[in-house]
Amino acid sequence: xxxxxxxxxxxxxxxxxxxxxxxxxxxxxxxxxxxxxxxxxxxxxxxxxxxxxxxxxxxxxxxxxxxxxxxxxxxxxxxxxxxxxxxxxxxxxxxxxxxxxxxxxxxxxxxxxxxxxxxxxxxxxxxxxxxxxxxxxxxxxxxxxxxxxxxxxxxxxxxxxxxxxxxxxxxxxxxxxxxxxxxxxxxxxxxxxxxxxxxxxxxxxxxxxxxxxxxxxxxxxxxxxxxxxxxxxxxxxxxxxxxxxxxxxxxxxxxxxxxxxxxxxxxxxxxxxxxxxxxxxxxxxxxxxxxxxxxxxxxxxxxxxxxxxxxxxxxxxxxxxxxxxxxxxxxxxxxxx
Amino acid sequence: xxxxxxxxxxxxxxxxxxxxxxxxxxxxxxxxxxxxxxxxxxxxxxxxxxxxxxxxxxxxxxxxxxxxxxxxxxxxxxxxxxxxxxxxxxxxxxxxxxxxxxxxxxxxxxxxxxxxxxxxxxxxxxxxxxxxxxxxxxxxxxxxxxxxxxxxxxxxxxxxxxxxxxxxxxxxxxxxxxxxxxxxxxxxxxxxxxxxxxxxxxxxxxxxxxxxxxxxxxxxxxxxxxxxxxxxxxxxxxxxxxxxxxxxxxxxxxxxxxxxxxxxxxxxxxxxxxxxxxxxxxxxxxxxxxxxxxxxxxxxxxxxxxxxxxxxxxxxxxxxxxxxxxxxxxxxxxxxx
Numbered sequence: 305x306x307x308x309x310x311x312x313x314x315x316x317x318x319x320x321x322x323x324x325x326x327x328x329x330x331x332x333x334x335x336x337x338x339x340x341x342x343x344x345x346x347x348x349x350x351x352x353x354x355x356x357x358x359x360x361x362x363x364x365x366x367x368x369x370x371x372x373x374x375x376x377x378x379x380x381x382x383x384x385x386x387x388x389x390x391x392x393x394x395x396x397x398x399x400x401x402x403x404x405x406x407x408x409x410x411x412x413x414x415x416x417x418x419x420x421x422x423x424x425x426x427x428x429x430x431x432x433x434x435x436x437x438x439x440x441x442x443x444x445x446x447x448x449x450x451x452x453x454x455x456x457x458x459x460x461x462x463x464x465x466x467x468x469x470x471x472x473x474x475x476x477x478x479x480x481x482x483x484x485x486x487x488x489x490x491x492x493x494x495x496x497x498x499x500x501x502x503x504x505x506x507x508x509x510x511x512x513x514x515x516x517x518x519x520x521x522x523x524x525x526x527x528x529x530x531x532x533x534x535x536x537x538x539x540x541x542x543x544x545x546x547x548x549x550x551x552x553x554x555x556x557x558x559x560x561x562x563x564x565x566x567x568x569x570x571x572x573x574x575x576x577x578x579x580x581x582x583x584x585x586x587x588x589x590x591x592x593x594x595x596x597x598x599x600x601x602x603x604x605x606x607x608x609x610x611x612x613x614x615x616x617x618x619x620x621x622x623x624x625x626x627x628x629x630x631x632x633x634x635x636x637x638x639x640x641x
Numbered sequence: 642x643x644x645x646x647x648x649x650x651x652x653x654x655x656x657x658x659x660x661x662x663x664x665x666x667x668x669x670x671x672x673x674x675x676x677x678x679x680x681x682x683x684x685x686x687x688x689x690x691x692x693x694x695x696x697x698x699x700x701x702x703x704x705x706x707x708x709x710x711x712x713x714x715x716x717x718x719x720x721x722x723x724x725x726x727x728x729x730x731x732x733x734x735x736x737x738x739x740x741x742x743x744x745x746x747x748x749x750x751x752x753x754x755x756x757x758x759x760x761x762x763x764x765x766x767x768x769x770x771x772x773x774x775x776x777x778x779x780x781x782x783x784x785x786x787x788x789x790x791x792x793x794x795x796x797x798x799x800x801x802x803x804x805x806x807x808x809x810x811x812x813x814x815x816x817x818x819x820x821x822x823x824x825x826x827x828x829x830x831x832x833x834x835x836x837x838x839x840x841x842x843x844x845x846x847x848x849x850x851x852x853x854x855x856x857x858x859x860x861x862x863x864x865x866x867x868x869x870x871x872x873x874x875x876x877x878x879x880x881x882x883x884x885x886x887x888x889x890x891x892x893x894x895x896x897x898x899x900x901x902x903x904x905x906x907x908x909x910x911x912x913x914x915x916x917x918x919x920x921x922x923x924x925x926x927x928x929x930x931x932x933x934x935x936x937x938x939x940x941x942x943x944x945x946x947x948x949x950x951x952x953x954x955x956x957x958x959x960x961x962x963x964x965x966x967x968x969x970x971x972x973x974x975x976x977x978x
Contacts, residue, residue, distance in 0.1 A: 339676040341698065360924045361678065422921075580971060584759075587697045587926040587967030630924030634917060635977065 311464070311555045318500070318559050319470040321508040327374040327470040328477060334373045334406065338362050338475075340482055345585045350601055352612075353620045355486060357479045360590045360630030364398045364426070366547070367475050367498055367628050368462075372399035374471030375460045376407055384409050389457035391415070391437075391448040394423025395547055395629050396462040401432030412457050414448045416440075420546055422633040440539050441551055463497030464553035472501030479624055480509045487612055488514035489624040492596040493526045493567065494548040496556025498628060503563035516610075517560065517567040518597045520544075520575065525551045527567040530560065544572055544638055547593035547629060568600035575599055576638045582627075592638060594627040601625070648801070648892045655837070655896050656807040658845040664711040664807040665814060671710045671743065675699050675812075677819055682922045687938055689949075690957045692823060694816045697927045697967030701735045701763070703884070704812050704835055704965050705799075709736035711808030712797045713744055721746050726794035728752070728774075728785040731760025732884055732966050733799040738769030749794050751785045753777075757883055759970040777876050778888055800834030801890035809838030816961055817846045824949055825851035826961040829933040830863045830904065831885040833893025835965060840900035853947075854897065854904040855934045857881075857912060862888045864904040867897065881909055881975055884930035884966060905937035912936055913975045919964075929975060931964040938962070 319327075341356045359367035376388060387410035390400045397413035404411035411432040415424070416439035427434055437447035452459055461468065475498070476489060489506055493499040499517045506513050519526050523545070525538035535557045541549040552560065570578075579595035581602075582588065600606045601623060612621035656664075675695045683691055696704035713725060724747035727737045734750035741748035748769040752761070753776035764771055774784035789796055798805065812835070813826060826843055830836040836854045843850050856863050860882070862875035872894045878886040889897065907915075916932035918939075919925065937943045938960060949958035 336679075339678075341676075342673075344700065363681065365924055583926060583971055587702055589920060589924040589926060634920055634974070637971070637974075640972065640977070 311553070313554055313558055316555065316558055318504055319466045319473065323466070323470045324473040324477060324505055324508065327467070328474040330377050331370055331373040331471060331474065334363070334377070335369055336362050337478060340479065341586060341588070343586050346581070347620070350607060351620060352601065352607065353622045355483050355622060355624045356586070357475060357624065357626045358588060359475055360588060360594055360627045364395070364402050365629055365631040366395035366399065367472060367626070368395040368399035369402060370474050371468035371471030371497060371501070372396060372403045372460065375465060375467040376400065376403035378467055379458060383458050386456040386458065387412060388460050389414070389448060389452045389455060390460045390462060391444040392462050393546055393549055394419045394426070395631060397432060398423065398426040398430060400460055401427050401430035405431050410457070412451050412455055414444060414451055416444065420631070420633055423631055426631065442539060462550065463495035463500070464555050468497050469501045469504065469556070469559070472498045473505030474501075475626060476502040476505035477509065479626070480506055480513070483622070483624065484510070485622060486513060486624040487621045488516055488610070489626065490516050490518055490597045490601065491626040492545070492548055492593050492628050493517040493519050493560070494523070494593070495550035496526065496552045496560055498626065499564065500556045500559040502626065503559055507563055514565050515563055517564050518600055519567050519569055520548055520596055521569040521571055523548050524569055526560065527569055529557055530564065530567055533561070543575075545575055545593040545596050547591060548596060568606060570596055570599040578602060580639050589630045589632060590627050591629045591632045594629055597625050597627070648890070650891055650895055653892065653895055655841055656803045656810065660803070660807045661810040661814060661842055661845065664804070665811040667714050668707055668710040668808060668811065671700070671714070672706055673699050674815060677816065678923060678925070680923050683918070684957070687944060688957060689938065689944065690959045692820050692959060692961045693923070694812060694961065694963045695925060696812055697925060697931055697964045701732070701739050702966055702968040703732035703736065704809060704963070705732045705736035706739060707811050708805035708808030708834060708838070709733060709740045709797065712802060712804040713737065713740035715804055716795060720795050723793035723795065724749060725797050726751070726785060726789045726792060727797045727799060728781040729799050730883055730886055731756045731763070732968060734769060735760065735763040735767060737797055738764050738767035742768050747794070749788050749792055751781060751788055753781065757968070757970055760968055763968065779876060799887065800832035800837070801892050805834050806838045806841065806893070806896070809835045810842030812963060813839040813842035814846065816963070817843055817850070820959070820961065821847070822959060823850060823961040824958045825853055825947070826963065827853050827855055827934045827938065828963040829882070829885055829930050829965050830854040830856050830897070831860070831930070832887035833863065833889045833897055835963065836901065837893045837896040839963065840896055844900055851902050852900055854901050855937055856904050856906055857885055857933055858906040858908055860885050861906055863897065864906055866894055867901065867904055870898070880912070882912055882930040882933050884928060885933060905943060907933055907936040915939060917976050926967045926969060927964050928966045928969045931966055934962050934964070
């Protein structure tokens with residue numbers, strides 16, 4: 305059994321550009337280079353030029369395969385030999401199961417009982433071995449510790465892990481390499497792995513780019529943590545954005561404090577209506593967690609509050625939005641009775 | 642009022658590569674260069690390598706904007722001055738309305754009473770003026786003739802028009818320019834505009850590429866026409882593939898006879914289950930008409946009957962599939978009660 309070193313805020317160095325570039329080279333053959341899509345109708349609704357990085361079209365249906373593949377592929381044979389263990393509300397679990405399967409080692413996934421059935425089935429389809437726990441952060445950790453002790457598997461935490469953060473950073477790296485003149489990037493925040501990686505990957509390329517996190521009001525620990533300057537806990541959450549129910553770790557909080565401009569909150573109703581709008585207008589399937597990153601930008605008061613500078617050539621602000629995933633139960637759409 | 646010259650099979654020359662290239666240059670600023678997506682899970686189900694040209698992600702939600710924009714933008718001011726008239730089950734109507742709006746002229750759209758509400762709303766959103774008719778081919782034509790006589794508008798037929806066929810050919814042109822080594826391309830067939838264009842665009846680049854049409858068994862006039870060598874009519878159809886209810890014209894039949902290897906038929910159940918599979922696995926929204934082009938390839942007996950050669954390097958056959966559109970009513974999914 306192996307464990308990651310304990311986090312020390314005073315001495316912590318976040319993943320470097322070199323680590324992110326190495327991660328990208330390592331995972332590139334195993335992931336999709338996802339398309340960046342645009343939508344004239346959403347642009348005209350918001351008075352901005354949107355660019356959507358479509359990680360919903362990523363392998364396993366979410367960005368999570370970037371970090372999971374980076375972590376699993378960077379292990380020695382000795383480290384990986386007893387398999388991989390993790391806790392996940394779903395997408396990270398599927399990503400770890402997929403990455404472990406491609407390496408031929410078992411994946412042990414601890415997930416809350418209220419995880420969507422479609423995400424449970426996806427993990428099973430990749431051969432992952434599931435242990436269910438209560439839907440509280442504390443129960444997830446205890447169960448994960450127990451499974452790890454029993455199996456000797458290597459822990460790949462969903463976000464409190466530099467290998468994961470470096471992997472997730474490759475989405476922003478691709479985004480800015482293909483669309484270099486974005487004014488800002490918006491990403492959803494849960495445990496902070498994607499948002500941390502977005503900061504590191506984007507700021508290394510363009511130090512002046514603005515990074516803004518988006519979070520359900522019903523799971524607002526990142527908002528409260530950045531507002532107070534102290535890591536805030538959140539032991540349970542009932543947002544429909546089932547990928548955003550985790551809380552920041554000291555590691556991700558340290559990165560976000562330094563690089564994230566602000567966190568925008570959205571209601572459950574805004575999440576649902578935005579998801580539906582994207583399905584209708586863009587013909588792509590996003591899960592509610594993805595809609596969280598766009599929803600605030602459809603409110604004129606929020607867009608005005610961002611004080612985006614008019615561009616020199618008079619063009620609209622260029623806003624990058626990361627759609628984090630597309631795993632939904634097609635028998636239970638949020639807008640249908 | 643202007644009319645297209647009558648079609649003469651004996652002297653007909655289908656649109657040339659030059660006409661297709663000119664069309665592409667004309668419409669490129671107005672359309673999306675749509676992504677080509679892949680899916681490891683669909684590949685493993687079929688034992689082939691699929692490449693999906695995603696015209697469901699095209700502006701107006703279907704490939705139809707290619708032909709409509711080419712026709713409308715190639716008109717003189719005098720020709721376009723009284724507006725554009727057409728008949729359509731939906732997607733061509735929205736495309737003509739969009740193209741006419743961008744030119745600042747009215748669009749008169751004749752559509753069957755049973756067209757999906759979502760397609761009616763899309764035409765209205767582009768400012769198109771709708772006249773409803775019965776759901777028979779004969780009623781469509783009569784109503785369209787009447788509206789044309791009343792308005793003096795320029796007729797842009799949904800497929801019996803070389804400007805339309807040249808525009809639709811640009812999808813296959815992009816497809817092969819980006820994925821040059823496809824073994825075959827599969828496209829749905831209704832009136833034959835997309836399939837004719839696919840033949841012309843693809844064969845001009847790769848004379849040996851195989852082109853195969855796919856059609857609902859409940860609207861099998863192209864299958865019967867190619868089987869008998871004589872243009873067969875079909876005055877009504879009740880397939881769920883609402884974009885595939887029209888019949889070939891002498892013009893499209895002439896092109897298909899020359900270039901299409903065969904037509905594959907699919908049942909309504911296969912259309913629905915394939916559409917759902919694509920939504921689930923690829924996280925994109927395709928309408929039932931799109932699923933028609935993939936459905937036969939999920940049947941091992943059909944794939945075997947295609948006698949695709951093993952590739953020299955031992956790789957799987959590379960099959961290109963055109964997803965024609967993504968306009969569906971999200972309140973009435975085919976697989977929900």
